[in-house]
Amino acid sequence: MTLVHDPPAFASPTDPPPPSLERIWTSKDSGPIQFVTPDGELTDLGAEYGVDRALAQTLYRDMARARRLDHEALALQRQGELGLWLQCWGQEAAQVGSVRALSPSDYVFPSYREHAAALVRGVTPGELLAQWRGVSHAGWDPGPYAFHLYSLVLGTQTLHATGYAMGSLLDGADDVVTVYFGDGAASQGDVNEAFNWSAAGNIPVLFICQNNQWAISTPTDVQFRAPVHQRAAGFGLRTFHVDGNDALATYAVTREAAAIVRRGEGPALVEAETFRMAGHSTSDDPSRYRTETDLATWQARDPLLRLETVLRSLDTRASYFSELEEELERLAVEVRRACRELPDPVLDQLFTHTYVDPHPLVDAERLAYRKFVELMSVED
Numbered sequence: 057m058t059l060v061h062d063p064p065a066f067a068s069p070t071d072p073p074p075p076s077l078e079r080i081w082t083s084k085d086s087g088p089i090q091f092v093t094p095d096g097e098l099t100d101l102g103a104e105y106g107v108d109r110a111l112a113q114t115l116y117r118d119m120a121r122a123r124r125l126d127h128e129a130l131a132l133q134r135q136g137e138l139g140l141w142l143q144c145w146g147q148e149a150a151q152v153g154s155v156r157a158l159s160p161s162d163y164v165f166p167s168y169r170e171h172a173a174a175l176v177r178g179v180t181p182g183e184l185l186a187q188w189r190g191v192s193h194a195g196w197d198p199g200p201y202a203f204h205l206y207s208l209v210l211g212t213q214t215l216h217a218t219g220y221a222m223g224s225l226l227d228g229a230d231d232v233v234t235v236y237f238g239d240g241a242a243s244q245g246d247v248n249e250a251f252n253w254s255a256a257g258n259i260p261v262l263f264i265c266q267n268n269q270w271a272i273s274t275p276t277d278v279q280f281r282a283p284v285h286q287r288a289a290g291f292g293l294r295t296f297h298v299d300g301n302d303a304l305a306t307y308a309v310t311r312e313a314a315a316i317v318r319r320g321e322g323p324a325l326v327e328a329e330t331f332r333m334a335g336h337s338t339s340d341d342p343s344r345y346r347t348e349t350d351l352a353t354w355q356a357r358d359p360l361l362r363l364e365t366v367l368r369s370l371d372t373r374a375s376y377f378s379e380l381e382e383e384l385e386r387l388a389v390e391v392r393r394a395c396r397e398l399p400d401p402v403l404d405q406l407f408t409h410t411y412v413d414p415h416p417l418v419d420a421e422r423l424a425y426r427k428f429v430e431l432m433s434v435e436d
């Protein structure tokens with residue numbers, strides 16, 4: 057059964073620019089831009105913008121799919137089917153709202169928690185889980201999805217994105233190369249170099265910082281004094297601060313930021329305030345460092361519940377929700393099946409994708425590995 061709403065639509069780069077949220081935000085500087093309150097009420101700004109029902113349904117579906125995949129992956133890890141998993145629970149709106157506001161060809165550099173964004177770009181559950189099952193160094197071919205491989209070395213992807221965007225500029229493309237990173241990663245030198253270099257060179261990069269309040273066990277008030285958006289502005293970026301648990305506001309803000317970058321006016325940054333509801337990874341116990349009150353505060357700001365309230369207030373048909381529920385059940389089955397069916401890796405291939413060109417050290421290591429395998433099979 058298919059859903060009865062419009063097919064998911066990405067923002068078109070040729071759409072007319074919406075009213076300036078940058079102006080509204082910088083003139084009032086009254087905290088993050090919000091369209092919908094945690095209770096699901098439209099703010100004055102949200103009412104001014106209005107709610108596009110098809111967009112709201114698309115964003116809600118994207119978030120619901122991501123949450124289901126995330127929870128299934130957690131269960132698979134607990135059953136020993138995955139070595140590790142980093143949940144994106146709580147951050148669905150920040151990811152879905154932003155990635156939907158791009159053009160599908162805008163190349164995205166994720167960090168390692170962007171499962172919701174990856175799903176929107178079409179990365180399959182099996183491809184997403186492969187790295188965490190330990191059967192692949194990565195999992196997918198980035199080209200067809202315009203979605204790069206995960207980067208676990210904090211912040212490096214901001215420099216990769218900046219370099220990629222320089223290339224895209226030289227090619228005469230009008231891409232908005234987009235890069236995700238966290239509040240903790242923002243302390244890395246790489247991120248600050250990427251801010252500076254992209255601003256100095258007018259390079260078309262859109263930085264999306266998901267400020268989920270924690271870098272493993274380090275809270276933001278220990279991590280930094282000046283917020284990420286203020287620091288980025290100091291480097292000369294156009295900056296935005298948005299409620300990252302508000303999918304509609306995140307979409308609108310990212311759309312405006314992307315339009316700035318696409319017009320060649322230089323790099324921009326969106327700081328999306330959100331919360332990591334789970335531990336840093338499945339190896340982490342967040343109850344060791346954060347309080348139940350903290351968790352409850354953010355639970356009340358849940359991005360899915362908030363958009364669901366909006367959709368119900370728009371008299372969304374009950375069939376939308378029931379069909380989505382069925383779709384999520386099918387997705388869950390697919391996630392479990394895809395995970396268990398992932399083929400074991402051929403270890404010899406470890407040496408194949410290390411360098412583009414042959415390398416003597418890698419060749420020697422491959423030879424040593426083959427000799428070891430031979431020796432083992434003789435002993436058998």
Ligand SMILES: Cc1ncc(C[n+]2csc(CCOP(=O)(O)OP(=O)(O)O)c2C)c(N)n1
Nearest residue numbers: 169208209210238239240241268270271272
């Ligand atoms: C260069 C580098 N330093 C340290 C680490 C260890 N490390 C992994 S995740 C993490 C915290 C990252 O926090 P943040 O950037 O806020 O992203 P989040 O995990 O909260 O999504 C740290 C310190 C790393 N992976 N890379």
